[in-house]
Amino acid sequence: MLQVKDIEVYYGAIHALKKLSIEVEQGTIVTLIGANGAGKTTTLKTISGLLRSKSGSITFNNTDITKVAPEKIVDMGISQVPEGRRVFPTMTVLENLEMGAYLRKDKKAIDDDMDNIFTRFPRLKERRKQLAGTLSGGEQQMLAIGRALMARPQLMLMDEPSMGLAPLLVKEIFEIVKDINAKGTTILLVEQNAKMALSIAHKAYVIETGEIVLEGNAADLMKSDEVKKAYLGG
Amino acid sequence: MHEKKVTWGRALIEIAILVALFTLVQYFITTGLLNRYYQINLTVMCINIILAVSLNIINGFTGQLSLGHAGFMAIGAYASVIMTTMLDQPFIIGILAACVIAALAGFIIGVPTLRLKGDYLAIATLAFGEIIRVVLQNIDYVGGPAGIVGIPKLTTWPLLFGATIITIVVIVNIINSSYGRAIISVREDEIAAELMGVNTTKYKVLGFVVGALFAGLAGAMYAHYFYIIKPETFNFLKSFDILVIVVLGGLGSTTGAVIAAVFITLLNAFLQKYAAVRMILYALTLIIVMIYRPQGLMGNKELSRKTFSRIWSGKNGPVRNK
Secondary structure, three states: OEEEEEEEEEEOOEEEEEEEEEEEOOOOEEEEEEOOOOOHHHHHHHHOOOOOOOOOEEEEOOEEOOOOOHHHHHHHOEEEEOOOOOOOOOOEHHHHHHHHOOOOOOHHHHHHHHHHHHHHOHHHHHOOOOEHHHOOHHHHHHHHHHHHHOOOOOEEEEEOOOOOOOHHHHHHHHHHHHHHHHOOOEEEEEEOOHHHHHHHOOEEEEEEOOEEEEEEEHHHHHHOHHHHHHHOOO | OOOOOOOHHHHHHHHHHHHHHHHHHHHHHHHOOOOHHHHHHHHHHHHHHHHHHHHHHHHHHOOOOOOOHHHHHHHHHHHHHHHHHHOOOOHHHHHHHHHHHHHHHHHHHHHHHOOOOHHHHHHHHHHHHHHHHHHHHOOHHHOHHHOEOOOOOOOOHHHHHHHHHHHHHHHHHHHHOHHHHHHHHHHHOHHHHHHOOOOHHHHHHHHHHHHHHHHHHHHHHHHOOOOOEOHHHHOHHHHHHHHHHHHHHOOOOHHHHHHHHHHHHHHHHHHHHHHHHHHHHHHHHHHHHHHHOOOOOOOOOOOOHHHHHHHHHOOOOOOOOO
8 A cells, every 4th residue: 555665864964764665555554663763753754745755755555655745645545643643722623623624525424524533532522612722632632533534544644642641541542543443544653652552553663763673563573572672671 | 614604684784883884984074073183093093904904814823923014015005106196097906006016025925935934934024024115215216215205195984994894804704714724724733734735835825915915905095095105114113013913912813903903093092192101101001911911802712793692691711703
């Protein structure tokens, strides 16, 4: 579904991604784990078109999207749950969800999706008239996920959905991710919480200073000594 | 998007109120109850409303700090005067030229500068306003520093009232449309807006162009009321005056901008009597308002029938209008 091949991204003189390649197969959860500053977020931003790669290519459903504008990429079926949630604080929950469907014109289907999201997240339904900025961290994360779902994506990019959440909530969020995937959305998940990410993913990549150092079956990586030592705490 | 049920009854009431307001003032003017002093203040008030409401779409709704609004006003003023006095065109052509050229300037300035954020954009727009002023000072065709004198007084109360209402109606409608939602999303979180598929550059430029267009309209109205325009009138202090109104009213509130424009104009007129301490009292009032209402008089809320009905029914708390 998604092939990222040899992308090179720079922040000024800083070489952030060095010939990075990953592949996401339809229907799977693929996770990209690594330490702070390794290039996880940069990878997602490059896929969604917010950053440009100097060379290499990104292909989505056999279309080259390397130089496509971010709004076109959303329209093609890739939506993103950004790092730090980034909900629109002075818009209501409902308005935030409507923004997720910004490019869609199929009003009937939008309403259906809205209902589905409210069924999935009853908290959001209770608070649909409330300003998003007044929600708790967990609720904002649910809103960010719901908002991304409103685009009816084929591929959802998730940037650290567990960030800053209580352990119990982290678990809940990961259950949700699993469930979204079970309902047919392919997911590329970026995480610092390697243990959780590996436990729900099919395939995993380990990124270190802009390079993929390890890749494979998530279950295998979980057992690998290298990963255990570096990311799972021994 | 939200459906806004505008019933005919409600629209009729609103039109009736406007017509009544217009006729009342018109009656006062023709019978001489409203003397020349009050008429000048009324004109300044309307022009301030147009300027504040139009700057508010840039600073308040799009969230781009622009300090060059007087520059667009100057462009509108000069463009319209060139049309009416030098090229002998009717005023309406002058008004249209003012709007189109100011909007065009907004576009030309907006495309490169809107890549900048926050204070950098503020400096760029401030510089733009100053450039316009200096350029005008050095063009002999438009009188250089002395400006243009003897402009026919073509701005009448019906025209001015119409211009003010059109400005408010157009901008309120943009904000309530899906364009408005996109514009506000850019203010709220630019990256998130981009991830939703909003072409952020397009909407920032749109906000800027609409703001510039109506500033041009205000310039045309101003020039054809006060007989004389000179570059110095449109210096950066003028831009700040408009910004003060917008901040006072509440960034992102059109009703706030209107209320603040009326308030500031009246305050200025009232303080004329105390010439010596005028600026001190003016500044003091602003400081007091900012201490007690840091979010501006209206915050980012609007005043509407809904607000009144809530107050009426005794339900307080945050009011949000759609």
